[in-house]
Amino acid sequence: MKRRDFLTNTAATSALIGLGGLGLNSCSGFNSRHITILxxxxxxxxxxxxxxxxxxYANLGGVARRATLVDNIRNENPNTLLFDAGDIFQGTPYFNFYGGELEFRLMSKLNYDAATIGNHDFDNGVDGLLAQVPHAKFELLSANYDFTNTVMEGFVKPYKIYMIDEIKIGVYGIGIALDGLVTKRLYKETKYLNPFEIALDMERKLKEEESCDLIVCLSHLGYDYxxxxxxxxTQLAQSTYYTNLIIGGHxxxxxxKPDVRINKNGDSVLVNQVGAFGINLGRIDFYFDGQKNTSANGVSISV
Structure with missing residues (x-):
């Protein structure tokens, strides 16, 4: 296992002060809380x-190895969440043969907490996606795909709230425009809604109505263009007010190391993406003091 430490120099440390007014690793007091996001x-x-x-990528990746890493980290810190930012399907004969069943079953074995939906997750259509939903023991989150009048209606949530060690964590999903990437006959009546408008609505609800201490976006928009x-x-991070972490894909x-962007409030937002094909596992550690001020640290793990 190869770990690449990030955010260790003074400039990067200063950039994260906006997460709550604290420097990295400064929450070491008796009342501190530690949340790990993989x-x-x-x-x-x-x-x-x-x-x-x-x-x-010689000798890299593999679900079994990822499972071992995840188990080790959960043993180290039980307050751990595991997410995926989409495009779970398509790329090997496993998908061609099993249609996504194996992927969802294995993710369930790893106890993923939630995933958002990528464009390739429509490759067998909304009917093919629905057929695999019973094998997913985790939440499918997408706030800007409106599945009304499709078979997926009711099977996808816009957000999910997790309460861990008295820390309230709100997680919402955002997907890329399907037109031009996915044929209409596959996504059918699924409507794509403006991701920035929906993200602002989601984070406002999670912060102001649900009083979340940490807000995470699972995005399949793409890092930068x-x-x-x-x-x-990167645009999403700079357009938001309350989102603390954007886990990206596509x-x-x-x-x-995670990119640090400044939001509309002048606070720092972490933007991270760990490549593709399961060869890396992202890890972000958040620390909360007694007043729930926040600092962050992390590593990128090569599987």
Whole structure:
């Protein structure tokens, strides 16, 4: 297991003060709370490790190895959540043969808490996605896909709230525009809603109405684009007020460390994405003092 520590220099530490007025690792008092968030994205049906002969990812990845890492971290800190940012399906014969059943069953075995929906998760249509829902023992979250008048209506939630060690964590999902990526016959009557408008509505509800201490977005928009008209995670971070962490997907971006962006309130937002194919596991640790002021630290783990 290779760990790449990030946010260790003074400049990066200062950039995170906006998370709650505290520097990194400063919550070491008796009343501190420690929440660990683990995440994957764009696994694309990669169940087995890459072969040792692979030109780019030799002997990396594999669900069994990820399970071991996750179990070790949960033993270290029981206050751990595990999320996925979409594109669970499509990429190996496992999907062609099982249609996503194996992916959902294994994620359930790993006790994922929630996942958002990526464009490739529609590759067998909304009917194919629905067929796999019984195998998912975790929440499917998407706030800006309106599944009204489709078979998926009622099976996807806009957000989910987790209460862990007296810390209230709100998590919402955001997806990319389907037109041009997915044929209409696959997503059928699914409506794509403006991701920025929906994100603002979700975070306001989670902060002001639900009084969440930490707000996380599971996004499949993509990290960043040269074309500003394409919604991205970096734009989303800068457009929000209360979201603390954006876990991204779609662009298969390998970030050496989480990006830090400044939101509308002048506070820091972490934006992270760990590439693709299950070869990395993202880890973000949040620390809360007695007044629930927040600081953060993390590592990227190569599987």
């Amino acid at each position: 995440h994957t994205n764009d696994v694309h049906s990669h169940i087995d490790p890459f072969p040792s002969s692979h030109s780019a 040269d074309r500003p008209e394409r919604p991205s995670d 662009t298969h971006t390998f970030l050496d």
